[in-house]
Amino acid sequence: MSKKLLSLVLVGLLLNIVGVIPAYASSKEDTRARFAEKVKEGISKLGTGPEARVEVKLRDGRKLKGYISATGENNFVIVDAKSGAASTIPYPQVKQVTGNNLSKGAKIAITVGIVVGLLFLLTVVIGRT
Numbered sequence: 294m295s296k297k298l299l300s301l302v303l304v305g306l307l308l309n310i311v312g313v314i315p316a317y318a319s320s321k322e323d324t325r326a327r328f329a330e331k332v333k334e335g336i337s338k339l340g341t342g343p344e345a346r347v348e349v350k351l352r353d354g355r356k357l358k359g360y361i362s363a364t365g366e367n368n369f370v371i372v373d374a375k376s377g378a379a380s381t382i383p384y385p386q387v388k389q390v391t392g393n394n395l396s397k398g399a400k401i402a403i404t405v406g407i408v409v410g411l412l413f414l415l416t417v418v419i420g421r422t
Contacts, residue, residue: 329384
């Protein structure tokens with residue numbers, strides 16, 4: 294009986310050791326640095342100019358709306374469309390960015406969809422007459 298119990302305990306311990314997944318701890322600074330890099334990539338994809346509209350939430354609680362007028366290595370500039378006030382935002386200060394832009398591919402897909410829909414309607418209307 295004691296051999297069976299000892300065998301079951303050893304099997305349980307082995308399964309526990311095999312099933313353990315190592316957890317890698319990262320500091321808050323590392324996490325923020327990686328997030329800042331993601332923000333930087335996202336901002337660069339949006340581009341600059343009045344069509345690059347964004348809403349940005351900052352770590353200090355402020356919210357800014359406007360368009361991206363310039364991007365740099367460490368920060369970017371948002372211009373408020375109504376007042377024209379420019380704000381320089383460092384990437385690490387950003388908590389959330391929401392872009393209201395469509396990509397070039399999405400615009401093309403929408404245009405193609407509209408054209409196909411119109412052609413379909415034309416064929417239906419012409420087919421009835």
